[in-house]
Amino acid sequence: MKIGILAFSDPQFAKYAFVEEIAATIEAKGHVPVRLYTPQLAFIRTDGKLVITHNGEPLEKIDVIIARPNFLEDPSSHAYPAQLLEQAGYRIINSWPSYWYAKNKLEQHVTSLTNGLPMARWAIAKRTSEIMLAADKIGFPVVLKVSFGSFGRGVFYADSKEVLRPVADYLTSRNAMPIIVEEFLADADRKDIRVFVVDGKVIASMERTAPPGDIRTNTSNGGSGATYQLSDRERDLALKAAKEYQLEIGGIDLMYTKEGPVVVEVNANPGFEELQKTTNVSIAGAIVDYAIKVATK
Template sequence: MNIKILSRSSKLYSTDAIVQAAIKRKHNIQVIDPLKCDIVIEKRKPEIYYQGKKLDHVDAVIPRIGASITFYGTAVVRQFEMMNVFTTVESQALVRSRDKLRSLQILSKAGLGLPKTVFTNYGRDVSGVIEHVGGAPLIIKVLEGTQGLGVVLAETNKAAESVIEAFNGLQARVIVQEYIKEAKGADIRVFVVDGHVVGAMKRQGKEGEFRSNLHRGGTASVIELSDEEENAAIKAARAMRLGIAGVDLLQSERGPLILEVNSSPGLEGIEKATGKDIAKSIIRYIERSI
């Protein structure tokens, strides 16, 4: 097959892992920077040019679209869809996954467990917002934040009021969530491909850090999911209509709670933690789908 990876760099761990997995399975694969693609829109004749050359005879694309290039990257994915090319992540699913508020609403409708969340349009009743999630400690997240950026743990109601009012003053939209104390600064990343869990790891934040992101000093270890956790991850990926998804969840006294569903999950942490060839699972997903 002729496969294209939409990625800013071939040197990224995830991109290179997928390239090597495709080569091992005898496929032709090329990394193309979506920002260097030109989209030609014409009646019944959608085309894409990359570095002056028309891209044709493409069987599948694997979007690895970073949050900072969502708009143009999604347009490129959508153009491939118009050319009847299979994509491991559909353009609309990618857009939905980047909207934290919309994602939570979709997951809520699907009946999945979530930390209690409040969103207001710069509302002045800050104390009421805090009360809705059970008071401090609580989590405040900027809607446009990624990889742990724009996430604040407020230990007291007074601190929470100050942070929320500051964000409101900057007109930065935030959501306020209850703090799940029993999670103890850890979460679980579940990697779902084509409706199946292909790997899972537990991420533990470093001492004094409530965020478990690996690039912030967190550690990762393999974990065996409970049936409830596995089912929740699969259901979350399905609700978001993502063929490939990194589902982040918390272990709580009331069962698994979904934090986020990532449409371009990294492979490095989970492959090293689990010893599993996740990239191979992605290539096999394409093989089954075409």
């Protein structure tokens, strides 16, 4: 069986797509990995046919493709590879539009509101004056986020108007996209919960703690992971979030509040290096096992 791994970058920038980790697991299970990189793909329509090439050669038959959308910018320009691959008959795991919803932080807030997923108090605004107004209504401290980004990049903390205003001025002057303002959840004590979901099931979870002097829990930025036993309420919320975002494979980030868990973020390209170390669960194995299951249906 041939199992593709689709990274949305050239190979030298695909570290956080975990292509090699997944490829090694595919080989260990007796199958053939096919590494795909979107810059090397070309889609050519002539004479009523769609021809797809990869690195200049016709794309071979692949039983199933695992999408690893490791881009940081606006996901709209990354829709076409999965769309056209599916048009050509390839089965994509975490296809369009699921990764578009998950990679777009603005859409995450809209989708969560539409589907009744609990979140911290939030606002979306484009001008400094509206950002300041939103922060007043939410209450300090607040967290600012840019519309697109991963690994904690584009996340800012402000505990007063004096701190917030220059940050808001900077973000709105350099970025035409709206800015997200969120309540800072002090109850969470600089911790969150990463839940890894595959095929509607929780595979593993861990508690992440931000490093000293930071609020960001991302382990790529120095955050640390520890084993964590989910409550039924947390498990149900993580599974509901994955379902609403149509994610076959997803990382759901939750935070604790006195009122119960809330969704912080949904990830279509969740990293798993620290999670595997912390829990001794083979996340890559779970991903590949699901791909095999899909391909043999």
